[in-house]
Amino acid sequence: MKQAVIFDMDGVLVDTESFYFKRRMKFFDDLKIEPATRKIEDFIGSTNGMIWERLVPDDDEKRNILKEEYSKYCKEHEVCFQEILNPSVKEVIRELKDRNLKIAIASSSERKEILRMVEECGIASCIDFVISGEECVQSKPDPEIYIRAIKALELLETEVLAVEDSALGIRAAKAAGVTVAALEPRDYYIDQSEADCKVNDLIEIISEI
The missing domain is CATH 3.40.50.1000 (HAD superfamily/HAD-like)
Incomplete structure (x- = not known):
């Protein structure tokens, strides 16, 4: 029992998985930057750190800059x-x-x-x-x-x-x-x-x- x-x-x-995925892709599209993956399955159940390592896998400096910019972006596009x-x-x-x-x-x-x-x-x-x-x-x-x-x-x-x-x-x-x-x-x-x-x-x- x-x-x-x-x-x-x-x-x-x-x-939220669908919402967050669409918001991430829109963020990259607005910046005209191509993320390393556009498969929603690559992000399901992952932590924020894991997600960003998949989005920008080989450039720590670029990843950190984008991550900070995305944090501001999220405040302007908050989930209801x-x-x-x-x-x-x-x-x-x-x-x-x-x-x-x-x-x-x-x-x-x-x-x-x-x-x-x-x-x-x-x-x-x-x-x-x-x-x-x-x-x-x-x-x-x-x-x-x-x-x-x-x-x-x-x-x-x-x-x-x-x-x-x-x-x-x-x-x-x-x-x-x-x-x-x-x-x-x-x-x-x-x-x-x-x-x-x-x-x-x-x-x-x-x-x-």
């Missing part, structure tokens, strides 16, 4: 989380709370963005624990983020269900000993073969608890 669900944020609770909230999120959270399950978020995104998301989407009061990749020494697929979340929830690994979308996130949760449900993306392909099960809609995780 599961006692908690740990959600990844990007691509699971909110469809309410507009890209997964339609099933509130129903799923309500059902989990009715069953007295704990809810956590373990995401590679910055903590301030996770907290902004839960506030904007009106689900902050339902979240028992939040951990960001920037708070961890190691990034996904290392299991650190899940190990720390499980410890904070004061549960056993077998009592937790993780909901992920990326191969890196799935691998991190599995390495921590957690059962993983993978939410299949609609607009691109991700290898989710390491997950215990796949769902097309978040509401389907209820049957896995």
Whole structure:
């Protein structure tokens, strides 16, 4: 019997993966610079540092300059989380709370963005624990983020269900000993073969608890 669900944020609770990808490509297009890759699959589940190493792999100085410029660009083109909230999120959270399950978020995104998301989407009061990749020494697929979340929830690994979308996130949760449900993306392909099960809609995780 599961006692908690740990959600990844990007691509699971909110469809930020597509938004962020389009924003990055527009940034490079505006500067008339060609990034090293234009495949969205190359960025799914990655940390900010990993993403920039893929965009500008061989020039540290150029990468740092562009990264700083992009930070300013993002403030002018900020994501509205309410507009890209997964339609099933509130129903799923309500059902989990009715069953007295704990809810956590373990995401590679910055903590301030996770907290902004839960506030904007009106689900902050339902979240028992939040951990960001920037708070961890190691990034996904290392299991650190899940190990720390499980410890904070004061549960056993077998009592937790993780909901992920990326191969890196799935691998991190599995390495921590957690059962993983993978939410299949609609607009691109991700290898989710390491997950215990796949769902097309978040509401389907209820049957896995």
